[in-house]
Amino acid sequence: AQSVTQPDIHITVSEGASLELRCNYSYGATPYLFWYVQSPGQGLQLLLKYFSGDTLVQGIKGFEAEFKRSQSSFNLRKPSVHWSDAAEYFCAALSIQAGTALIFGKGTTLSVSS
Amino acid sequence: DSGVTQTPKHLITATGQRVTLRCSPRSGDLSVYWYQQSLDQGLQFLIQYYNGEERAKGNILERFSAQQFPDLHSELNLSSLELGDSALYFCASSPGTAGGEKLFFGSGTQLSVL
Numbered sequence: 001a002q003s004v005t006q007p008d009i010h011i012t013v014s015e016g017a018s019l020e021l022r023c024n025y026s027y028g029a030t031p032y033l034f035w036y037v038q039s040p041g042q043g044l045q046l047l048l049k050y051f052s053g054d055t056l057v058q059g060i061k062g063f064e065a066e067f068k069r070s071q072s073s074f075n076l077r078k079p080s081v082h083w084s085d086a087a088e089y090f091c092a093a094l095s096i097q098a099g100t101a102l103i104f105g106k107g108t109t110l111s112v113s114s
Numbered sequence: 115d116s117g118v119t120q121t122p123k124h125l126i127t128a129t130g131q132r133v134t135l136r137c138s139p140r141s142g143d144l145s146v147y148w149y150q151q152s153l154d155q156g157l158q159f160l161i162q163y164y165n166g167e168e169r170a171k172g173n174i175l176e177r178f179s180a181q182q183f184p185d186l187h188s189e190l191n192l193s194s195l196e197l198g199d200s201a202l203y204f205c206a207s208s209p210g211t212a213g214g215e216k217l218f219f220g221s222g223t224q225l226s227v228l
Contacts (some may be wrong), residue, residue: 004210041207043116043118043218043221045116046217103159104157107157
């Protein structure tokens with residue numbers, strides 16, 4: 001069955017430090033891949049998406065993600081974290097063959113320490 | 115503001131009861147998706163409607179049902195509620211049927227079953 005795995009439940013990063021959030025997917029073919037962010041009390045907001053082409057994708061708020069087919073991964077990165085980045089981050093995948101709805105990972109909570 | 119409106123924001127009810135959650139999609143969006151977010155299961159896709167018709171079904175219980183009305187708003191009906199149904203229920207909308215690219219989320223309805 002199709003699945004998206006985020007191995008880290010909770011990560012704490014110092015403000016100004018770099019960030020990498022991990023995401024692995026299990027699909028028959030390469031799905032479309034997404035990262036969403038959820039701030040407390042808010043809905044989800046799309047950070048970036050990968051459909052095809054360049055494997056390094058730029059998103060909003062200074063985030064980027066790299067697609068690695070050999071590792072079935074789509075990790076989210078940011079060079080310098082700001083306190084306002086503290087939130088929950090969800091990796092998601094969409095396979096047209098499997099259906100039209102996004103499948104989400106269980107999320108990674110990011111805390112930012114000063 | 116995503117443009118997706120969910121009401122009510124909070125709902126407290128008792129086991130065995132029935133509740134209705136309402137969602138108004140963004141203007142012009144034809145698809146509505148319902149997701150359930152809980153601590154143990156994460157974000158689970160429940161069901162999708164497109165222009166009034168059921169489009170895709172996920173992990174939706176038989177006690178749950180949904181519909182999309184001619185004005186495109188949607189309602190999620192939860193009946194014979196159990197403690198385990200306590201969760202945050204999100205509605206999302208998109209212009210077309212493959213919602214990954216342009217999925218806009220509401221801020222959710224927090225359901226507490228006591």
